[in-house]
Amino acid sequence: MASMIYRTLQLYLLLLLVARLAVASFVPSPAFQIQNLLRTVDLTKSYLRESASFIIENISEESQDEYYLALPFDIVGNSTDKHLVIMDVKEKRVDPVVNLVVEAGPANEDLGIQFYKLQLSKPLAPGEVSTIQIATASIGALEPQPKLIKQPEAQNLLWTGSKQALIPYKVARQRTKIKTPRLPDRGANAYSKAKDDPQVDGTTLTYGPYFDAEAFAAEAIQVRYEYHFPIVEVTKLERELWVSHYGGNLATEERYWITNSAAKLSETFSRLRWQASGMAGERSTAIKGFSLHLRPGARDVYFTDEIGNVSTSNFRADIRDPVLDFRPRFPIFGGWNYSFTLGWNHDLGRSLKVVSTEESGSNTYILRVPFLEGPENTVYDVAEVSIILPEGANVVDVFSTYKDYSKEELLLKSHLDTVGRTVIKLTAENVVDEHRRNDLYITYTYSSASSLHKPIIVSAAIAAVFFAWIILGRIDVSIAK
Known part of the structure; x- marks a missing residue:
């Protein structure tokens, strides 16, 4: 019995070895x-x-x-x-x-x-x-x-x-x-x-x-x-798109953590040499700035970092091709890191379409937004794209022409929220310029009653404070003599 088990084990190992060699030499x-x-x-x-x-x-x-x-x-x-x-x-x-x-x-x-x-x-x-x-x-x-x-x-x-x-x-x-x-x-x-x-x-x-x-x-x-250019690598991107039906606005905020993967400096950085090279118009592998082409209708653009607002930016509000030119606080040489935040607003009507309207007052919408809008010639190690829908919205479908991402549905409570907002979070790795051409489509339902939910809550809260102030004003809290 033991010899039979031993021979069976030998045969199994031999078949496993043959299969492995066959794959290795396919x-x-x-x-x-x-x-x-x-x-x-x-x-x-x-x-x-x-x-x-x-x-x-x-x-x-x-x-x-x-x-x-x-x-x-x-x-x-x-x-x-x-x-x-x-x-x-x-x-x-x-x-x-x-x-x-x-x-x-x-x-x-x-x-x-x-x-x-x-x-x-x-x-x-x-x-x-x-x-x-x-x-x-x-x-x-x-x-x-x-x-x-x-x-x-x-x-x-x-x-x-x-x-x-x-x-x-x-x-x-x-x-x-x-x-x-x-x-x-x-x-x-x-x-x-x-x-x-x-x-x-x-x-x-x-x-x-x-x-x-x-x-x-x-x-x-x-x-x-x-190659007289920097090698821009975004180690992490957090991109958020906030949908507001009540305000008719689509707010975008992007938080970047970047590094320059170009050749590193072999000596200490010289500010004097850097200023002289700029005056002479010399090319450098340092990241001097970015030029970001936004979708038509972009407005209210801001550029901040960990210190606060960065004034070295210029927004050209062209009707067809708005461009944001911005520069970090310092040049970013090979191996150097920098983090910053960009944000802007769009009219929601440019990205949202009503698909159907029910008698109950619930509408079905399709939101179409770009998967990425960052600088060109950039590699993203990790990109997290979150779409924050209005409170009371229910997701029907999520579709993108870019396929290699993971998806999760979350619940977020923001200012004056009671139930919470539905968040669709997509995570992609190793993203390049060609992926920026892809669009993201979110289909969801949203009722007119849900759009009035927050104004009613705010009005009720203000009314409650007002009546409480009136009632407290009528109470005599003085100490009787």
């Missing part, structure tokens, strides 16, 4: 071939963006409805400071472009690759072709070089990648374009070179074309370029 079947591929690496922002468009051909003898993408571990994020934050995949055949569902597949630890499975819009017959378009964004993939610089020195960023796109199938023809904000005149020290490769056109490097590449073909390259 590669897709060679059912496809890439006819033509154009890959673009965009280094113009403080985080990495890549896109590719390629034609796939089914070279197998059976129809195929699954295609695998491959991304290296250093892009997907195998540490706390590197994360893949966007993966948008589309397919184009004869019909219009279709968004494809992406599922995380097995990882090949031997190759250092994470696979993602695409479910094609319809099976691809043998010999049939289709076009795949993919866009990704990753944070933490660009490194300041060196990590310590002097105050007047320029900052360089280093990108390490491959000439070829990482494809788990054979590729007949491909090219890679790399866009930078500016290439320094440093020859081979600025980017990897081999004979006439790459071709340089202004700020764009083009590697290739390469022909008849095998699956997983890769050749490491590096691009080192000057």
Whole structure:
């Protein structure tokens, strides 16, 4: 009996080991071939963006409805400071472009690759072709070089990648374009070179074309370029939108905790050197200020920090494009932190729409607001967006074109509230500029009786105080002789 249990245990461990090795060495079947591929690496922002468009051909003898993408571990994020934050995949055949569902597949630890499975819009017959378009964004993939610089020195960023796109199938023809904000005149020290490769056109490097590449073909390259801008990282954002039907107002308040992830100073900060560089118009990696484009109709803008109101701000109340320019109390160099608060008001009618009206007096509303409205070229580690509805409102549905968030419903008691306000709190991590384009839709019901609840409570409280004052005034509290 004991020997049988022992043999069963051995068999189980052997099957477990085989399954683990199979996953660790997984590669897709060679059912496809890439006819033509154009890959673009965009280094113009403080985080990495890549896109590719390629034609796939089914070279197998059976129809195929699954295609695998491959991304290296250093892009997907195998540490706390590197994360893949966007993966948008589309397919184009004869019909219009279709968004494809992406599922995380097995990882090949031997190759250092994470696979993602695409479910094609319809099976691809043998010999049939289709076009795949993919866009990704990753944070933490660009490194300041060196990590310590002097105050007047320029900052360089280093990108390490491959000439070829990482494809788990054979590729007949491909090219890679790399866009930078500016290439320094440093020859081979600025980017990897081999004979006439790459071709340089202004700020764009083009590697290739390469022909008849095998699956997983890769050749490491590096691009080192000057980046005269700060790397703004919002470690935490608390964004609150207060809905007031009684006042017809939508009040927005945002609390920021930011850091500059650019190269740090190797020496003590010099105020005199900073003033001289400003007069000379020199560029710096320090955060000097922000320019925030608000929605039309923004008013009553304020900018404060822990000390109080900050006067170094200018609000241009343009009808179509209101802009808030504001500067912190001090320049924020690499590794420095700062926290501040922004706020403004909007007319509620610009964001709220009545969907239906019931005979009981209860109306159904849809509130449409941007998910984020912060400065551009910014990475948010954690963003908390809270929508505070009027007291008595009941949430029907919450929808956003941005999907990667967690949601919770809370109850908040503010000034003169009795029951409390419903709060929808959304929390998202690793948010970038592309996510700012998403809107948030809140559907809720709210009755006219609820809108009169607070005025009635306030009026009753004032009346109670008034009558109490009259009654107390008639009471004789003097001491009789």
